[in-house]
């Protein structure tokens with residue numbers, strides 16, 4: 001059987017499949033923008049960066065940005081997204097995060113969107129990310145709360161779909177409580193969060209990305225003016241490491 005790291009790399013080398021749902025990327029990008037508004041950053045880590053669209057916009061107020069991803073194809077797109085004027089302050093690393101020996105207490109902003117569902121150990125990921133932050137450093141991390149009612153609906157829907165089309169790739173089920181407790185045990189405090197739903201269940205194909213973006217914003221607002229948050233299963237958190 002293939003190990004998880006090989007499976008996740010294979011999955012995300014197919015960038016077209018992931019980028020089909022690009023309205024989510026737009027929401028993630030705008031959430032990070034809102035959470036970091038007015039902030040000047042010294043050393044930023046975006047891991048996993050995917051195509052870099054979430055963090056590259058921060059380059060005009062960042063001294064150094066490191067993009068890490070296990071998918072070479074994602075990073076090939078990211079490199080094209082970095083304008084020549086910012087190339088000197090951007091480092092792009094194609095590697096498994098867990099195989100890297102990054103310096104502890106080194107980053108004032110760490111962005112980790114879309115990874116908790118894909119790793120061998122969510123706890124190891126949360127502990128490792130916490131260690132990388134400087135005191136007072138910020139962590140922006142996304143998780144789909146496995147114990148939210150909407151996640152149960154999604155799992156039921158996917159379960160039915162799998163009866164017809166077998167999918168071997170399994171996502172981790174990580175709860176909001178687990179993320180919040182683990183990070184708090186790592187000396188991080190929760191500053192705020194923004195919640196919405198990533199999935200339109202079986203209705204996804206009925207709407208364009210533009211329409212899905214518009215519907216999401218109408219119902220959930222944005223990170224500056226969130227609405228109906230208790231209905232959202234997908235959490236983007238802003239945590240701060242205590243000094």
Ligand SMILES: C[S@@+](CC[C@H](N)C(=O)[O-])C[C@H]1O[C@@H](n2cnc3c(N)ncnc32)[C@H](O)[C@@H]1O
Pocket residue numbers: 005008009012013025028047048049050051054068069070071074095096097098112113114115118
């Ligand atoms: C759902 S995508 C998220 C990408 C981006 N953060 C975003 O929100 O669009 C997950 C990414 O994690 C990367 N990835 C998965 N496991 C990884 C690992 N162990 N080390 C580095 N990158 C990894 C994949 O290649 C993929 O690009």
